Amino acid sequence: xxxxxxxxxxxxxxxxxxxxxxxxxxxxxxxxxxxxxxxxxxxxxxxxxxxxxxxxxxxxxxxxxxxxxxxxxxxxxxxxxxxxxxxxxxxxxxxxxxxxxxxxxxxxxxxxxxxxxxxxxxxxxxxxxxxxxx
Numbered sequence: 323x324x325x326x327x328x329x330x331x332x333x334x335x336x337x338x339x340x341x342x343x344x345x346x347x348x349x350x351x352x353x354x355x356x357x358x359x360x361x362x363x364x365x366x367x368x369x370x371x372x373x374x375x376x377x378x379x380x381x382x383x384x385x386x387x388x389x390x391x392x393x394x395x396x397x398x399x400x401x402x403x404x405x406x407x408x409x410x411x412x413x414x415x416x417x418x419x420x421x422x423x424x425x426x427x428x429x430x431x432x433x434x435x436x437x438x439x440x441x442x443x444x445x446x447x448x449x450x451x452x453x454x455x456x
Contacts, residue, residue: 353418357411365410377403 330336358375366373378389379400386392392399441449 349418350415353415354411357407357414361410361414362407374403374406377401377406 380397
């Protein structure tokens, strides 16, 4: 059983998958940093200084000036600004992954041309019919 497990782990697919997971984590950290430190401040600048990470809603009549104040009071806060940050991060991750896959596909060799197709069934039947008429 130990030998089978070793053979399984040492196959190329498992190692490729492990490398992909580690790279995805690293790329995710870089992209999250980009979104939180560069993209969101620029979006805030365009939207008049709005910081989405500070946006929240609390049910009830009491209004809280900051998310921290609402959390200190023990009130359930819907942090929709953090969700907007996450959506923007997802879009940026998708864009980066698209560009990586597109660049990778350009490095692949084109598929070899398929051999020419033979005659169709109808063409063969017509040949037989023509041969029988002679």
